[in-house]
Amino acid sequence: MSITQSDASQGVTIARADDGCTITIAVDVRILELVIQLEDSQITILPSEYTYADNRGRVIMPGGTATVGSGVVVTPGEISTCRGKIVIPGGGGSNAAVILPDDTVVYLDKRMEGGGYTIAPDGTVTLPDGTGIKPGGQIATPEGIGQPPRR
Incomplete structure (x- = not known):
């Protein structure tokens, strides 16, 4: 390759x-x-x-x-936010990586907040309206309605 x-x-x-x-x-x-x-x-x-x-x-x-x-774009491997951050969930117990708008990569050891979004160390993104997007693309609304990821 x-x-x-x-x-x-x-x-x-x-x-x-x-x-x-x-x-x-x-x-x-x-x-x-x-x-x-x-x-x-x-x-x-x-x-x-x-x-x-x-x-x-x-x-x-x-x-x-x-x-x-x-808005937010969710793919099988990452979550792109309208604030220019790309969240790459961790795997096997490792923490998530976040690519910032200036292309700096940050590995989360605590929650990251900004622009109304919260990003947990495992890569779960919580939107301003309370909707949660878990690693792998599982989306859950504040009412508890979930959507499995589409491939």
């Missing part, structure tokens, strides 16, 4: 090659989620199943594009 960063390109391209794949990532990409398949001891990156967020507030997914300007 070869991963390169490009000033000239936009977004992300994944191309299969005889010896693996090449991933080209534009400099405005803040986070990239890949789908990796393990079958018969072979690891394969699925070239059409990726999601990324750029520095313009767009989240590009296989099913389309969303912008964080109108």
